[in-house]
Amino acid sequence: xxxxxxxxxxxxxxxxxxxxxxxxxxxxxxxxxxxxxxxxxxxxxxxxxxxxxxxxxxxxxxxxxxxxxxx
Numbered sequence: 001x002x003x004x005x006x007x008x009x010x011x012x013x014x015x016x017x018x019x020x021x022x023x024x025x026x027x028x029x030x031x032x033x034x035x036x037x038x039x040x041x042x043x044x045x046x047x048x049x050x051x052x053x054x055x056x057x058x059x060x061x062x063x064x065x066x067x068x069x070x071x
Contacts, residue, residue, distance in 0.1 A: 003039065007038070007040045007043060010040075010043060011027075014026065021056065025056055028056075029054060029055065029056050030043065030046070032050075
């Protein structure tokens with residue numbers, strides 16, 4: 001699978017996990033409202049605390065992957 005395919009599927013999954021965000025909102029959030037290039041390396045470099053700090057939606061509990069909720 002190419003990097004473009006991986007990027008597409010990761011963004012596709014993210015859009016389905018966060019239906020409260022429109023596609024443009026999600027892409028602005030991921031790009032951190034900078035002129036960042038959305039590629040697989042950039043997407044992989046983002047960490048959860050960084051994304052949570054800038055999340056444009058409701059600041060409800062977020063699963064951390066270890067079964068514990070953060071916030």
